[in-house]
Amino acid sequence: MRAAPFFGGATALCALAAVIVACTPRPSAQAGHTLYEDYCAACHGPGGQDGAHPDAPDLTRLSARNDGEFPTGLLLARLEGYGQGLHEIAASDMPRYALLMDGRLTRVDLPDGRHTQVPVKVVAINRYLESIQR
Numbered sequence: 001m002r003a004a005p006f007f008g009g010a011t012a013l014c015a016l017a018a019v020i021v022a023c024t025p026r027p028s029a030q031a032g033h034t035l036y037e038d039y040c041a042a043c044h045g046p047g048g049q050d051g052a053h054p055d056a057p058d059l060t061r062l063s064a065r066n067d068g069e070f071p072t073g074l075l076l077a078r079l080e081g082y083g084q085g086l087h088e089i090a091a092s093d094m095p096r097y098a099l100l101m102d103g104r105l106t107r108v109d110l111p112d113g114r115h116t117q118v119p120v121k122v123v124a125i126n127r128y129l130e131s132i133q134r
């Protein structure tokens with residue numbers, strides 16, 4: 001499907017970004033932080049580490065484990081099955097989050113040049129996780 005003309009200008013801007021960028025509307029990392037605390041912190045820990053689930057990976061090291069590049073596709077794949085083909089989705093005991101999929105969609109450009117429509121809340125969590133990489 002071709003992108004709607006509305007996204008024309010935004011596409012050029014997004015192409016400048018080295019990593020994935022969501023365009024109009026731009027969900028904030030702060031909003032993502034709140035969602036993270038609600039949906040993810042129980043297992044992955046407050047701030048992305050030292051979670052209660054024994055197998056939940058440290059989410060502040062996502063970039064470090066991916067040659068220094070934040071693996072947006074991985075998160076989208078985890079949360080919704082987006083990015084299939086970029087990353088294999090292994091059998092997982094991480095629950096799926098129907099509530100995160102509610103609401104408005106926003107365009108996201110994937111590193112391989114494709115783009116997709118992603119729920120704003122998912123993009124917000126993605127931005128938050130990107131902000132806590134170390």
Ligand code: HEC
Binds near residue numbers: 036053056057092
């Ligand atoms: C019930 C506990 C639980 C909750 C809640 C949870 N996770 Fe996970 N998550 C895990 C476990 C366990 C793994 C490792 C096993 C696997 O990959 O499935 C994991 C893996 C991941 C990975 C892959 C990390 C990597 O390096 O491969 C990401 C990204 C992730 N979770 C993000 C999230 C986000 C974002 C949320 C909130 C929306 C969340 N998780 C909520 C348990 C959880």
